[in-house]
Amino acid sequence: MHEKLFENQKALNPENLVKYAESLSLNMDKFRKCLDSGKHSDGIKKDIAEGQKAGVTGTPSSLLGWIAADGRTVKAVKIVKGAQPYEKFKEAIEELLAGEKK
Amino acid sequence: MRKYLFLIILMTFLFVSALPVGAESGRGTDALKENTPVLQAGQQPNQKEYAEVKDILRQKPAVAEVKETVVNVGNDPSKGDKKAALALIEFSDYQ
Numbered sequence: 001m002h003e004k005l006f007e008n009q010k011a012l013n014p015e016n017l018v019k020y021a022e023s024l025s026l027n028m029d030k031f032r033k034c035l036d037s038g039k040h041s042d043g044i045k046k047d048i049a050e051g052q053k054a055g056v057t058g059t060p061s062s063l064l065g066w067i068a069a070d071g072r073t074v075k076a077v078k079i080v081k082g083a084q085p086y087e088k089f090k091e092a093i094e095e096l097l098a099g100e101k102k
Numbered sequence: 103m104r105k106y107l108f109l110i111i112l113m114t115f116l117f118v119s120a121l122p123v124g125a126e127s128g129r130g131t132d133a134l135k136e137n138t139p140v141l142q143a144g145q146q147p148n149q150k151e152y153a154e155v156k157d158i159l160r161q162k163p164a165v166a167e168v169k170e171t172v173v174n175v176g177n178d179p180s181k182g183d184k185k186a187a188l189a190l191i192e193f194s195d196y197q
Contacts, residue, residue: 005196012196043177051193054171060194063173067189072176074189076168084164089190092165096188 001026055079064092 004020005012014035021031034040054063054076060083065076078092173191180189 009197046174047178047193050171050173051191054173055166055168056193060192062193063168063171063191065173065189065191067175067184067186071184072174074173074175074191076171076173076191078165079168080165082164088164093188093190 057081062089064089064096066096 001020001024004024008016008020017035018028018032022028051061051063056063056079058081062080063074063076064078064080065074067074078096080089080092175189175191178191
């Protein structure tokens with residue numbers, strides 16, 4: 001579904017979303033309920049707020065950080081703004097790995 | 103009768119000379135003259151934006167340090183080894 005949405009960036013209204021779900025044989029009952037209830041909108045807003053706190057001002061942006069032992073949080077220490085080439089990411093990652101592990 | 107004939111000829115002459123015959127190029131030039139300031143004015147917002155974008159590109163590096171911020175990723179979809187040291191969190195739009 002993730003790929004389908006990226007492939008159809010100009011057609012993302014709710015009717016289209018339903019069509020894509022159907023074409024992927026998703027459970028339509030669950031899908032419709034999920035879509036209509038808006039139950040993920042809070043989670044999305046929280047994600048946006050967290051991103052903004054760390055300095056995200058637009059998309060695409062990537063935060064680079066250390067995964068906590070329990071895997072539930074990441075301590076963000078770098079931000080990559082925009083769709084940067086692979087080399088920029090590689091450089092940033094190598095910098096962190098070469099530096100002190102926190 | 104001749105007076106009227108004269109008037110008719112005079113009016114015809116005045117009418118014909120007022121027609122934009124052979125003045126096509128003149129009218130075209132006038133249109134250009136009128137539109138040029140409009141076009142130039144239209145360019146100004148573009149030029150301003152262009153200058154702003156150049157400023158932005160100069161000031162803000164693609165990769166920057168951020169003050170340490172803890173981000174919750176517990177329930178987020180992910181790829182790769184969850185026991186890895188580093189994580190890359192992607193913020194993006196489908197549009």
